[in-house]
Every structure is written in structure tokens, then in C-alpha cells.
Amino acid sequence: MQNISSGGYTFTLTGGEEDFNVSLSLKQSATGIIRLNMKLQSDEPRTPGTMELTWKLPVIDVFASWHPGFYRNKRLRVDWENGFRSKATSSAPVCVLYGFQGNNKMTFAFSDALNPVELKAGIHEETSNFLCSVKLFQDQSSPIQSYEATLHIDTRDIPYEESLADVQRWWSTMPGYEPSPVPDTAKLPMYATWYSFHQQLSAEAVERQCEMAKALGCEAVIVDDGWQTADNARGYAYCGDWDVFEGKIHDMRAHVDRVHEIGMKFLLWYSV
Template sequence: MATIANCKIEVAHTNPGINVRLTARQGECPGIEYLDVELSAATPTRPAPITLRWELPVVDMHQRTCANAQTKLCGMGRPRTQCSAAHEAPVWSMFNYAGKNRMTFAVADAINTCELSDQHAEETACLTCRIDLFMDPVPPLTAYRTTVRFDTRPLPYEDALRDVGDWWAAMPAYTPAPVPEHARLPMYSSWYSFHLGITPEVIEHQCRLAKAIGMDSVIVDDGWQTDDKQRGYAYCGDWEAAPGKFPDFRAHVDRVHAMGMKYLLWFSVPFVGIHTKAYARFKDKFLNPPIPTDTKKREWFTLDPRFPDVREYLIGVYERCLREFDLDGFKLDFVDCFTTCETTKDAFGDGRDIQSVPEAADRLLTDVIARLRAIKPEIMIEFRQSYIGPAMRKYGNIFRVGDEPNNAAGNRVGSMLLRALSGNTAIHSDMVMWHPRDTVESAAMQLLHAVFTVPQISVLLDKIPENHLAMIRHYLAFWRDHRDVLLDGRIHPHQPQHAYPAVVSENDAKVAGAAYANGFIPLPDVKDRELILINGTLENRLAIELPTAIGRRRVRIFTCTGETVMDAICEWNAGLHGLEVPSAGTAILSCCQ
């Protein structure tokens, strides 16, 4: 037993021969504490799950957040988050309605599978918090150590989470991959526009249009490897260009490069379909092998990365495609499907050189990024929520919001969750899309609710109205002009319990604030910095509160297509102010010379 933040941490397990020692130690400042968890065994032993448990009074504590959109703190049930190398991140932050941190805890071991959970006791109004280690099988061990970081400082919850991300990033095991400049620039994606119906001609046509309005890369998604247009992954695994669609893939990539655009290509990393040569080769090396009595007649299966030849095959595929096609990046999808399966989780040996699936996934992805960077140091690697933990930052340099087609609010929420923990990794929106008959203000919501990320766009640019194109052109230029604060600033996502109705980001020169609900933006002390206001609502007004006067400012207000509706000099005192900003419009308050 150990005591952290006045809570007694107990340990429970059913591992004869394994000794578990807990050691509490003070951190670098008051409110930061560490719990070292050490296991020892006289002979190599495979540990069953080990539980750390403590009681936490629910005092001035109302919500929680983590790497996904779970917010429930109390009530019925036991909210839980399961994490491993390729799934989620082992951190919870609990805070009050003012956004002040009450307890944030995180586990150093982000490779092996653990589970974070709590359960509310009605009799005591306390939470029973739990961390369950070794939720998936690991090799026999004689020693093991990890650390749990506790933060009870009464600071904004986003600062507590940011510090956790920095703590992980400082560990040699999780050194983040470098981020090339093109990973931080707007991109076009084929997926929502075409799904599997892609050809060189349609991709190249959209690229010409996309480049002209401010996009610098294209991500070509599923469909390049098969002539089949049925959804699913039955034709994944060989990763050869479909001859009926792409008779000369390298020439196609060369034409896109000649337009000044980078080229990223999609792969479903773990899947092998029944209509591929790879299926016959690896049919005995799946995590979820075919079952003769299976009535669902599955058409694709998940490779087992514990086999060295499986890992080498996948890496070899990516090396071959990088060299043959002269790619600039990879969209590596479905990495979170490298999970244990009941039928194979205890299958060791028989050619496997690693016993743990998360450890094998880590080995695969570590080698992927190392060998691809050896060929092209500026290679871009995109991963999607929910494979966005600290280990994933060392393999990839782009994290994208999970699939949120035509869902501005989903993009907003997902992007704030990613921004909280991901440091300088390039955070991308899910591909924004909308109906071509939508109003331009409504269409602009898709971009504005993702404005604190690198925008990805997936609409047919030759099928939308001219004012939609003008809106995209205007907002991509606006985003580039203010990327230093929108993407790189210190971000303050307000009220996650209400899906972030306002978001503020700041740096030494600028403050940017966006309203997504009632038009109100709470601001820090602006001082002599430029103030950028974004109306992410369908109302024609914004309200701000200035803590101190900012004096005479040039006020420019724009519509979502870039027309100026106001350009005047105004005096700004401390207090509440209303501004007539068009729906989906922006206002810029600049210091007068």
C-alpha cells in the first residue's frame, strides 16, 4: 500500500510467486506525485492482471476527459478506457465545471494493455478508481517496473493533460517522430469524394483544383489496389496497383508531383483479404483465423505481428511502394485492430518471436518508420483516432480526427481531444465534406469547427458552387495567415462537458477565439496582441469579455467568402462587448500604428 494525494493505493492480484511493491514519491512541484510499481519474481512468471485501486471523494469534481470522448464521471456503471501501444492513451483527467483539474493520472507503460476505470459508490459519494495492468498476455518475467503520474494541482485541466503529453514525450521510448513541413499544410482526400471509385484522371483533376485554392498534398484512399467497388477489405493484402484503374501508378504520381503536390497513399495495415495472394501465404498467421463453422463468411482477416515474417512482409510492401511510386507519405489504417483474440492470445512459439501482441505491434511500427525514413527522411505517416497514444507519436507525425463525415461538431470534439496530448505532432481534421446544395455559411461550419487543426477536405471541387470554392479559398488563406496561433498556439478548449462551446488559442503575438454555441468567447488578457475572432455559429453576432482595456484597434470584419463588411477604428475598454459578425465570419482587431 502507498498514499498519493491523501488516497491509499491498494494492490490486488492473483499471482503466486510475484511480489508487487508500491513506492510513492514527491514530484517536481507540489501537487505532482509519482507511484512506482515494481514486480519481482524468483522464476520467470506470466502475470495475470494486477489492480491498483483507491477511493477518491467526489468533492468539487464533476467531469472527466481522456483520449476519447467519454465524459461520464459518476452515476451508474463503471466507465473504462482500455489502452495499448496502438489503442488510446493511458490517462484520465477529472475536473470541475470551472475547468480546474482535480486529479489527472497517467501510466508510463503505454505499450502493454492496461485499463483505467472508476465506479461511483452511492453510500459514500466516492469513486473507486482502478488501474488494471497486464490485461493482455505478456511474456514470463522476473522484473517489471512502471510509474503512475498523479497531478492534483488546481490548474486548467488542459494544462494538466499537456504536461502528461510532455512527460511521455520526454521518455526515450516515446520520442516523437519529426514533423515535416508538408504535414502541417492543407490536404485533399479522395475518400468521401469517391470512396473506391478512383482513377488517375479524377484524382489528377481534383488535385489541379485543390492546388489552385490552397491545398498542398493529396491522400489517395482505398480503391487504388482493387477494381472491385464493394466496401470491405477482401482485396487488401497484396498492395499492387489495380491494373484496370492505374496501369502506370508511378506516372500518375509523377503528374501529381508536377502540379506541386505531395502524394500520400492508403494501406489497411493488418488486413488480408481472401482474394489475395497474401491470404494463401499467411492463412495460418492471423490473430483471428478462419473458423470452419463460421456462418458470417468473413472475407478478410487480421495479421499476427508476432511473426517476424509478417512484420517483414508489411515493411517490405511499404518500402517497395515508396521506391516504385515515389510516395511522400502513408495513411496507415486500422492499426488498432492489432488486438488479442481469444483463440490466439495464448498462442506462443510456432514461429512467433514475440509473445505480446502490443509489443509486436510496437516492434512493427517502430521498424516501419525507421526504414521508411532511411529512404525518405521527410516521410509523412498518418494515423487516425483512436490509435493516438504516446507510442504512436514515435511512429507517425500526423494524427487525424476519427471518421466524422459531414459532422462539424464531431470534428471539433475529436480535434480538441487530440490537441490535448499530442504536442507538436500535426493534428488533422477528419476530411470535411458537405452537400453541394448546402448554404455557404452552413458549409463553412465544417472548416471553422476544425480550424485549430490542419484541414483535410474531401468534396468534389468541380461540383460545388462558386461561392463554396470562394469560401474554401478564403479560409485556407486565413488559416495559413494565422497558423502560428491556430495550430501552434497554447490552446484552451473550454467546457469539454458541453462539447467545447468556445476555444481560445494564444501565442506571444496573437489571441484567436472561436465561438461554437451562443456566440460568447471568454478571453485572456489580450494586451497588445492581435485579436482574431471566429463565428462558428449561424447567428450574426459575437460577444467577448476583455479583462483589461486594449485601446484603439482597427476592426475588420469579413464574411465566410472574404468580403469586408466593416473596416473602422474603435476604442475597446475592459468589459463585455458585442460585435456584429456574420454567420461563419471572422473579425480581426489589430493594433493601430
């Protein structure tokens, strides 16, 4: 176990010390942003066990919480509930606790947005504190010799959307996290087949719609769900490698060519 304190918060890291040399360091800006850096180092590759970084926040003027997977449910959680998980293909490691006026009380984010991590902010009723945590290496992983990550904590009294925007900017400075370039076509009107066809589409029908959409100013089409299956139940466990269902699009190459002749770019929808 290791403890380190800054800005009135004490951070505790448990686990990992039996296999790795673990070090923690803190930086706090004049504006109130805390960055806690953790480093793991071993003399040989080892499979890490579960590690957890924890700290507390008093339940004062906290009205709701948010993270990318909350959808419409922004209620406050309790400490015995599960946290939310983030990885490269699902959600993102950031959580916000905010006040009634939408003011940020605490935004915390983790630099590792690729590997599975679990974040949590739950009320411990006996002490009226949020127990906040970031849990690492719960899933089986390959042996590693080193690992480094940073916890970002923002307690500035600003609109919480601004603290989230700063997290996005912070992530975008990291190698490999730079925002992808946006093609010019993506900034122009686009036709999506879902709203006309749902899963019941055909190459001929899509091409007719493209002709009309192009005349109205659309520069691209996204062929949505249905091109890969005859099923209309919207299930995806059986999709495998997402092969074209020839009962709807007999010749994908020819279909794409015809859309290009109309003057539109062509995209296919996938469920990740």
C-alpha cells in the same frame, strides 16, 4: 496486496506477488503531482497474471470525466461499469475528472502506453467516492523477468487541458515516446481525396484534382479510403495486407510518379 499512501490517498496493488517481487515507491511534488512507481522482478521469465492498482477520490465538485475514447459522452461512470482500454494502436492511458468550470479535480495517467491496460474511475454510490484503478496484464502476454511503470496523478486546481498537456510532456520525456518529427510539407496546405470522392476514386480523377490543388497552393495529397477495395460499405475486416485495387489504380507506381511530376507529395490512408 501492497498499500502505500501519499497526499491523502492510499494506493493498493493486488496480484502478481506469487510470481514476482513487487515494490512500490512514491514521490510528491510541491505543486501536488504524485508519481507512484511500481517494479516487478523475478529470478526467471514468468507470464504475469492480472494486477490492479486502486485508490479513491471523494465525489466533490466533479462534473464530468474525459478520456481519449469518450468521444462526446463525458458523463460520470459508476464503479460496476467497465473501464476503458488502452494500447499502442488504440486510445491512451489517461483519464480526467473535472469540475463545472473545467477545473481539474484529478488527472491520472500511466506510463505504459504500449501494452494493454484498463483505466477506470467509477462512482461507488454507498461511499460517494470514485473508485479509480489501473488494471494490467489482462491479456495473454509473453513471459517477462522485469517490468516497471509509473502512475501520474495531478490534483492541481488548474484548467484540465493544462493538466493533460503536462501528461503529454511527461510521456514525451520517456525513451521511445519522443514525438515523431513533423515534415515541413505536413505544415502546408494538403488535399484529401475523401471529401471529393469518398471511396469512389480513380487514378485519373485524383491526378486532375492534384493539378488544380497545386495551383491553389496545396503541396501534398492524401489518397484516402477506397484505393484498396471495390466495396463502398466502409468495412475493413477483409482488407488484409491493404493491396492496391487495380480496378481504381491500375499502376500505383506510375500514378505516384505523375503526382510527383505535378509537384506534390503523396500519402496513402490506412485504417490501423
